[in-house]
Structure formats: structure tokens, C-alpha cells
Amino acid sequence: MAHEHAHDDAHTHDHGHDDHAHGPDKGIMRWIKTTNHKDLGTLYLFFSFTMFFIGGLMSLVIRAELFQPGLQFVDPELFNQFTTMHALVMIFGGVMPGFVGLANWMVPMMIGCSDLALPRVNNWGFWLLPFAFTMLLSTFFLPGGAPAGGWTIYPPLVLQTGNSFPILIFAIHMMGISSITGAINVVVTILNMRAPGMTLLKMPLFVWTWLITAYLLIAVMPVLAGAVTMLLTDKYFGTSFFNAAGGGDPVMFEHIFWFFGHPEVYIMILPAFGIVSSIIPTFARKPLFGYASMVYAVASIAFLSFIVWAHHMFTVGIPLAGELFFMFSTMLIAVPTGVKVFNWIATMWRGSLTYETPMLFAIAFVFLFSIGGFSGLSLALAPVDFQYHNTYFVVAHFHYVLVPGAVFSIIAAIYYWIPKWTGRMYNETAGKWHFWLSAIFINVTFFPQHFLGLAGMPRRIPDYAVQFTDFNMVSTVGAFGFFIAQFIFIGNVLACCYGWFGRTRNATAQVWEGATGLEWSVPSPAPYHTFEDPPLVGDDGMPVHGNAAAAHAH
Amino acid sequence: MGLLGTISLAIGGFFALEGFWPILPFAGLELAAVGLALAHSLRRNAYREVVSFEAATIAIAFGMAGRGAAAKLTLSRVGTRVVVEAGPYRNSPTRLCLSCGGQSVELGHCLTDAERERIAVRMRELIHPGWRAPVRQAAPVESWLQN
Numbered sequence: 001m002a003h004e005h006a007h008d009d010a011h012t013h014d015h016g017h018d019d020h021a022h023g024p025d026k027g028i029m030r031w032i033k034t035t036n037h038k039d040l041g042t043l044y045l046f047f048s049f050t051m052f053f054i055g056g057l058m059s060l061v062i063r064a065e066l067f068q069p070g071l072q073f074v075d076p077e078l079f080n081q082f083t084t085m086h087a088l089v090m091i092f093g094g095v096m097p098g099f100v101g102l103a104n105w106m107v108p109m110m111i112g113c114s115d116l117a118l119p120r121v122n123n124w125g126f127w128l129l130p131f132a133f134t135m136l137l138s139t140f141f142l143p144g145g146a147p148a149g150g151w152t153i154y155p156p157l158v159l160q161t162g163n164s165f166p167i168l169i170f171a172i173h174m175m176g177i178s179s180i181t182g183a184i185n186v187v188v189t190i191l192n193m194r195a196p197g198m199t200l201l202k203m204p205l206f207v208w209t210w211l212i213t214a215y216l217l218i219a220v221m222p223v224l225a226g227a228v229t230m231l232l233t234d235k236y237f238g239t240s241f242f243n244a245a246g247g248g249d250p251v252m253f254e255h256i257f258w259f260f261g262h263p264e265v266y267i268m269i270l271p272a273f274g275i276v277s278s279i280i281p282t283f284a285r286k287p288l289f290g291y292a293s294m295v296y297a298v299a300s301i302a303f304l305s306f307i308v309w310a311h312h313m314f315t316v317g318i319p320l321a322g323e324l325f326f327m328f329s330t331m332l333i334a335v336p337t338g339v340k341v342f343n344w345i346a347t348m349w350r351g352s353l354t355y356e357t358p359m360l361f362a363i364a365f366v367f368l369f370s371i372g373g374f375s376g377l378s379l380a381l382a383p384v385d386f387q388y389h390n391t392y393f394v395v396a397h398f399h400y401v402l403v404p405g406a407v408f409s410i411i412a413a414i415y416y417w418i419p420k421w422t423g424r425m426y427n428e429t430a431g432k433w434h435f436w437l438s439a440i441f442i443n444v445t446f447f448p449q450h451f452l453g454l455a456g457m458p459r460r461i462p463d464y465a466v467q468f469t470d471f472n473m474v475s476t477v478g479a480f481g482f483f484i485a486q487f488i489f490i491g492n493v494l495a496c497c498y499g500w501f502g503r504t505r506n507a508t509a510q511v512w513e514g515a516t517g518l519e520w521s522v523p524s525p526a527p528y529h530t531f532e533d534p535p536l537v538g539d540d541g542m543p544v545h546g547n548a549a550a551a552h553a554h
Numbered sequence: 555m556g557l558l559g560t561i562s563l564a565i566g567g568f569f570a571l572e573g574f575w576p577i578l579p580f581a582g583l584e585l586a587a588v589g590l591a592l593a594h595s596l597r598r599n600a601y602r603e604v605v606s607f608e609a610a611t612i613a614i615a616f617g618m619a620g621r622g623a624a625a626k627l628t629l630s631r632v633g634t635r636v637v638v639e640a641g642p643y644r645n646s647p648t649r650l651c652l653s654c655g656g657q658s659v660e661l662g663h664c665l666t667d668a669e670r671e672r673i674a675v676r677m678r679e680l681i682h683p684g685w686r687a688p689v690r691q692a693a694p695v696e697s698w699l700q701n
């Protein structure tokens with residue numbers, strides 16, 4: 001549209017204005033109505049840590065019960081409810097919203113756009129979660145208690161659940177809708193709203209990993225939705241999808257569930273790869289080694305996640321050819337994972353390393369996640385899995401992947417980006433205390449569980465044979481120590497948020513000496529609206545026309 | 555989108571063939587949501603409203619970037635008023651309208667309330683050059699405070 005009087009034109013869509021004074025609304029309605037990606041990122045993160053706290057309390061009940069053989073605190077039925085709900089709360093309430101919160105905060109700032117593509121959908125997606133988890137947690141108070149059949153909700157066991165069953169299914173649907181809205185928003189934002197010059201292969205690894213994660217979510221969530229709906233119709237509407245008496249196949253539920261469940265495992269770890277790939281180059285003061293190979297490795301892992309699901313069910317009696325296929329395809333995942341670990345180490349090699357708290361957590365991630373990866377390789381071997389299946393070895397494996405893996409990466413990300421979010425630097429000494437206590441206690445908690453599993457202790461039992469007592473005691477001490485250590489983190493984060501203990505807003509725009517990327521070009525704390533005028537991104541991934549902090553300055 | 559649709563429908567289709575058909579409608583629903591979101595975002599990104607101020611008239615053009623103006627409107631510069639009015643409900647967004655005689659056209663519905671306010675101020679300045687927004691000044695210090 002040609003118009004001659006450029007200086008007299010008012011473009012109401014491509015608005016360019018220098019005044020960013022308009023901030024958030026005041027009071028509670030700010031948080032209920034907000035469509036701002038930073039507000040929603042904060043809400044997601046607070047929600048995630050609330051769920052981590054609740055799920056953590058459940059794990060303490062479980063570990064307290066397992067401190068000694070015999071029944072001390074809870075009866076077996078309640079114990080099963082706690083194991084089931086602990087998993088559901090941690091996976092769907094803790095880890096996934098944690099990563100969505102980080103994506104909300106960082107993806108728009110990393111690709112140079114003002115907000116996510118669908119802000120109202122973003123608001124809706126978040127506010128589904130508190131209702132879903134309130135409903136789910138309220139089942140503890142129903143007759144028959146909470147679901148107790150394990151987070152994998154295998155029929156026919158789960159169909160014996162009482163009044164909480166339909167609520168469980170409804171809550172899972174709500175969590176699924178929330179995940180899908182987040183995934184759609186991420187995909188649309190990354191594909192349509194990148195700043196000029198921000199080509200796909202210039203995007204930060206965190207953005208890449210989230211794009212691939214979002215695709216995984218969109219591909220597998222309908223499988224979960226369909227599976228739980230079929231459970232519902234089997235229980236209440238007389239269908240027989242998984243009912244052998246009616247011609248159905250309960251083993252098929254396991255196939256369907258793990259066709260969702262294994263990609264879900266990667267949904268919970270791929271963003272962690274992106275976070276670590278952002279942190280290590282910053283504190284090594286070197287560009288990430290093998291950027292393109294990292295992108296291809298993440299894409300390969302995502303592809304392989306679709307063809308390995310039956311390694312979770314070697315013992316159900318699948319044909320030998322099937323076992324061989326799933327065994328080798330699972331082992332194949334070690335190749336792209338090895339590429340990533342090699343690249344992280346190569347990035348640190350001869351770098352100018354410093355060990356601030358985010359870097360400590362990132363290095364611990366690489367080391368401890370690799371331990372989880374190696375125990376995963378052991379479980380991938382079908383003949384070995386026959387021995388390990390349903391033992392504490394499996395519990396140790398997935399907790400090594402999820403806690404020092406996913407959770408450590410979320411913690412590292414918060415330490416790394418909180419000066420950008422709040423403008424206040426966290427307390428480094430407290431951060432280091434938090435790290436060392438967490439790293440020690442997490443190993444005290446979960447490493448002995450390998451030995452318990454190898455010795456034959458089954459999982460999901462409230463009582464056990466006396467020869468397992470010592471390692472269980474050690475594990476319980478570790479769990480309590482890890483939980484208590486997290487209060488240092490909570491205090492440190494809240495001090496940054498609210499300026500406690502004399503914390504002042506003195507963080508610079510770049511924050512870390514070796515940090516590069518668009519998010520470090522805006523002031524700290526990041527203004528309520530960033531990149532309303534998209535920056536032109538240069539070859540180095542930074543704005544071409546100087547530091548955007550100047551443009552955002554009032 | 556093609557790749558995602560192929561994968562998702564292939565998964566849903568396979569399970570449907572095996573008798574587990576409820577997965578397929580969920581996949582379809584979700585793909586529809588993804589497609590809708592992509593299309594909506596593309597359309598919204600391309601939408602433009604261009605207001606040009608001539609000596610005696612104001613020309614308003616609506617359309618999609620690259621496709622030219624889909625609709626045009628010309629108002630008299632002298633007789634045009636810029637109005638920011640409250641929405642129909644307490645929490646509704648405000649409406650920015652240009653009114654001239656019996657005509658009224660809404661602009662900037664994709665902006666925030668604060669952005670509409672600023673656009674309105676700027677338009678009033680352009681329509682009637684004598685009109686200027688009041689300059690915000692710090693509140694004067696009350697003399698009794700100093701006594």
C-alpha cells in the first residue's frame with residue numbers, strides 16, 4: 001500500500017513506539033487475565049514448584065514407609081495411592097509445566113518477538129492446570145481414595161479404581177489440553193514470528209529442542225487421550241477395547257500407553273538438553289561445539305522415540321523378532337545421545353571455565369544424566385531386562401534421568417535466567433550450598449536403589465525382606481536431605497523475586513560475561529514488553545544495530 | 555504441517571485399523587487446532603490497517619500485506635473525530651473509532667488498550683495540528699510540606 005506522507009502515517013498494526021511505560025495491571029486480576037508471556041511463564045514456574053513440593057511430600061511419605069521393613073506409617077492401599085499420585089504430580093504437574101514456563105519466558109525473547117502467537121490460548125492453557133490438579137488431588141478425600149494402579153494406568157487393574165477413576169480421566173484430558181495448547185503456541189510462534197535474520201539454524205538450542213518437543217507432544221497426545229477415553233468407555237459404557245472377556249486385548253493398552261509414554265520421556269528431557277546447551281557455552285566462554293550436529297541429534301532422538309516403546313514391556317511375551325528390534329532400536333538412541341554428551345564436553349574442553357551455580361548444575365546434569373543413560377542401556381538389553389524388570393533398578397534408572405536430568409536442568413535454568421527476569425542476582429554462596437547438597441543427597445537417594453534392584457527388591461511395595469533394609473535406610477536419609485536442601489533454593493529465588501536480604505536490581509543486560517543471544521540484549525529485568533519492534537539479527541545471533549537494551553531504555 | 559499431519563494421522567489410522575478407533579478423532583481434532591492456529595497467526599501477521607493523512611482527507615485502507623487494500627474509506631479531515639470508548643463489558647477491551655458524520659470505523663482491534671490510547675493521541679494531533687496532548691509533568695511539591 002503506497003502512501004506518500006510517511007511521516008503522517010499511523011500504522012495501527014505495525015506499531016512502532018518508544019514508550020514502554022505501560023505495565024501490567026494491578027492485583028490478582030493481573031494474574032488471572034494476563035496474556036503476557038512473561039507473566040504466564042512466572043505462573044507456570046510457580047505452579048510447577050508448588051507441584052514439586054506436593055509431589056516431594058508424597059515421596060517423603062513413601063521413603064519414610066520404606067525406611068524399615070514392615071508397615072509403619074501407611075497401609076498398602078494408601079502407599080499405592082501415594083506412588084501413583086507422586087508420579088502423576090511430578091510428571092504432569094512438575095516437570096512439564098516447568099519446561100512450559102521456561103519456554104513461555106524465553107522463547108519469544110530468544111527469537112526476537114513480542115509474545116507467543118496465541119496469548120489468550122496461552123492464558124487458558126495455564127489456567128486449566130490448577131483446576132486439573134485440584135480435582136486430581138481431591139480424589140484422596142473420596143471414598144476409595146486416589147487412583148492406586150500406577151501412573152501407567154494399566155487395565156484391568158485400574159478399572160477397579162473407585163469414584164476417583166472418572167476424575168482421573170477428566171484430569172488427564174485437561175492436562176493434555178493444556179500441554180497441547182502450549183505445544184501449538186510454541187510451534188506457531190517459532191515458525192511464524194522469528195525476527196528478521198533469525199534463520200532456523202541460528203536459533204538457540206533451547207528453541208530448537210522446544211520446537212521438536214512440541215512436535216512430539218502434538219503427535220502423541222491424541223494417543224493418550226484416546227487410550228484413557230477407551231478406559232472410560234470400558235468401565236462405564238460396556239465397550240471391550242481392553243477387556244479380554246469381551247474380546248479385547250489388555251496388552252494392547254500397554255502398547256498404546258507406551259507409544260505415548262516413551263516419547264513423553266523425551267518430552268521431559270529434550271528441553272533440558274537445550275538448557276544445558278545454552279549454559280555450558282556461556283560459562284566455558286566458547287561457542288557450542290557442533291551446533292548443527294546437536295540439532296540433528298535431537299531430531300534423531302525424537303524420531304527414535306517412536307520406535308522403541310516395547311522395551312517397556314519385554315516381559316509381556318512379545319515375539320523374539322520384536323524383542324530384537326526394540327532392543328537394537330533402543331540401543332541406537334545411545335548414538336545421538338553420545339553425540340550430545342561429546343559436544344558438551346568438547347565445548348568445555350580448553351574453555352575458560354568458571355563454576356557459577358548454573359554451570360555446576362549443568363555439569364552435574366551431564367555426568368548424572370549419563371549414569372541414567374547407562375542404566376537405561378542395561379535395561380534395553382532384553383535378556384537383562386527380564387532380570388531387572390519391575391525392580392528398584394528401574395526406579396533408580398528413571399529417577400536418575402528425571403531428577404538430576406530434567407529437574408536439575410530446570411533449576412540450572414532458573415539460576416541462569418533469574419537475573420534477567422528479576423534484575424537481581426541470586427546469592428552465589430547459597431546457590432553453591434544448594435548445588436552440593438542436592439548433588440550429594442540425590443546420589444545418596446538413588447544410587448543405592450540400583451543395588452536394591454539388582455538384589456531383587458520389587459518396586460511399588462510398602463514392605464520388603466529384611467536384607468534390603470540398609471540400602472533403603474540410606475535412600476530414605478538421602479531423600480529427606482534432598483528435600484530439605486531445596487528450601488535454600490526456594491529462599492534464594494524468592495529473595496530475587498521480592499528483593500529480600502537487601503537484593504538490589506543491579507544485574508546488567510548481559511548478566512554473564514560469556515552470554516550471547518537476543519535475550520541478553522534487553523535490560524535486566526526484562527521490560528514487560530520486549531521486541532515490539534523486531535530486531536534485525538546478525539550472523540552472531542545478536543541484534544545488528546547495537547544493543548537492544550538501549551532501545552528499551554526509558 | 556504436512557509432516558505432522560502425516561505422522562499423526564498415520565498413527566491414528568493404524569490404531570483405528572487395529573480396532574482402537576478413538577485415537578483417530580483426537581488426532582484429527584488436534585491437527586485441526588494446529589492448522590487453525592497456524593492459519594490464524596499467518597493471517598493476523600499479514601493484516602494491515604494503513605491510515606494516510608492528506609490535506610483535506612483521511613484515507614483508511616484495510617488488507618493483507620502483499621495483496622493490496624481489500625477495503626478503503628475516505629473521511630473528511632475536518633469533520634473526523636477520534637474516539638476511544640469502553641467495551642460493552644467491564645473487562646472488555648476499549649474500541650478506537652474514527653467518526654465522521656454518520657460514519658464510524660473501528661481501528662486497531664489487535665492492539666492493547668494502552669496502545670490504542672497512544673494511537674488516539676497521535677491521530678488527534680495529526681487531524682487537528684493545533685491540538686496537542688498535555689505534557690505529563692511531575693506533581694508539584696506541596697508548599698505545606700516544606701513549611
